[in-house]
Amino acid sequence: xxxxxxxxxxxxxxxxxxxxxxxxxxxxSPDLGEASPCTQDAECVATNFGGCCGCPRDxxxxxxxxxxxxxxxxAVVDCTMATSCEGFEEAKLFRAVCRxxxxxxxxK
Numbered sequence: 587x588x589x590x591x592x593x594x595x596x597x598x599x600x601x602x603x604x605x606x607x608x609x610x611x612x613x614x615s616p617d618l619g620e621a622s623p624c625t626q627d628a629e630c631v632a633t634n635f636g637g638c639c640g641c642p643r644d645x646x647x648x649x650x651x652x653x654x655x656x657x658x659x660x661a662v663v664d665c666t667m668a669t670s671c672e673g674f675e676e677a678k679l680f681r682a683v684c685r686x687x688x689x690x691x692x693x694k
Contacts, residue, residue: 622649623687630682630689634674638663641671647682647689 624630631650634642638660680691 622652622689624649624684624689625687627681627683630684632677632680632682632691634677639665642674644674645677645680645691647680647691649689 629649629651630647631653632645632647633653634645635648635653635656636643637656679694681694682689683692684690
């Protein structure tokens with residue numbers, strides 16, 4: 587179990603690149619909205635999660651389980667975030683639905 591944590595830490599640190607308050611915000615990870623299969627709307631969530639050390643990003647839909655997995659991986663990462671994160675739409679303006687076996691967004 588400890589080796590898995592160290593491996594996750596190494597991956598997250600590499601992805602974060604040691605962001606500091608003086609550096610530009612990191613680009614969002616393109617893999618966060620991975621196509622996790624769903625069978626019902628309740629399995630999906632609308633989120634702005636931008637990765638372990640990233641700024642929030644425009645809303646996207648993902649399964650609750652996949653989002654939880656990403657958040658748990660980030661629990662072992664200590665990042666210094668830039669404070670100028672802006673220019674994204676709030677996820678609360680959307681609802682996540684399961685369409686064709688994939689999570690999708692609908693405007694509320």
